[in-house]
Amino acid sequence: MKFFIDTANIEQIKEAQDMGILDGVTTNPSLMAKEGITGHDNIMKHYISICNIVDGDVSAEVIATDYEGMVREGEALADLHGQIVVKLPMIKDGIKACKYFSDKGIKTNMTLVFSPGQALLAAKAGATYVSPFIGRLDDISTDGLNLIAEIRLIYDNYGFETEILAASVRHTMHVIDCAKLGADVMTGPLSSITGLLKHPLTDNGLAKFLEDYNKGN
Numbered sequence: 001m002k003f004f005i006d007t008a009n010i011e012q013i014k015e016a017q018d019m020g021i022l023d024g025v026t027t028n029p030s031l032m033a034k035e036g037i038t039g040h041d042n043i044m045k046h047y048i049s050i051c052n053i054v055d056g057d058v059s060a061e062v063i064a065t066d067y068e069g070m071v072r073e074g075e076a077l078a079d080l081h082g083q084i085v086v087k088l089p090m091i092k093d094g095i096k097a098c099k100y101f102s103d104k105g106i107k108t109n110m111t112l113v114f115s116p117g118q119a120l121l122a123a124k125a126g127a128t129y130v131s132p133f134i135g136r137l138d139d140i141s142t143d144g145l146n147l148i149a150e151i152r153l154i155y156d157n158y159g160f161e162t163e164i165l166a167a168s169v170r171h172t173m174h175v176i177d178c179a180k181l182g183a184d185v186m187t188g189p190l191s192s193i194t195g196l197l198k199h200p201l202t203d204n205g206l207a208k209f210l211e212d213y214n215k216g217n
């Protein structure tokens, strides 16, 4: 399972990268705004900074909602850096743009996916990644994890190569459950990754080992 971090925060990206377990980054316009990154040029520069920190794929989202605009923006994003993945919204023009970029060999991430049918369309359009938002489904009393299971079944039935990128992950149990269900990738906040480290028996055991070692010294 690949681990992506879902943030535009440089310090958090560096911290995850330093752990040696980071496979990529996802961003969106809200995450950029949260870090105070506004304006076209600043946003473009920020994508380059992120690419220079991580080794893997960095999803950069288009703002246009029409096909021509998405193609124009997506091409500019892809030209920024070889690690950029063009993130497109799950609407009709987004699917059309996804097919355009797939045919050109440019990586894509279909975002704002909330149903198995949308995921099927993303795969048909040749998306590199499909991003089902599990936390936002949970927020409205709908089982987000069930969507991951449904997409896994559909993709396996037909051998689709689109990777299931479990998005809107909120906590460590989401990560573990997505791993059990066979999601290819997860993206979430740094805490959803570092939280996986925690176990009181590890902390207690280490304290005891150190205590016993020091008895003999």
Ligand code: E4P
Pocket (backbone or CB within 6 Å): 006, 026, 027, 028, 111, 131, 133, 135, 136, 167, 168, 169, 187, 188
């Ligand atoms: C995915 O690419 C999105 O950026 C993200 O996972 C959305 O998560 P949220 O529902 O916590 O905003």
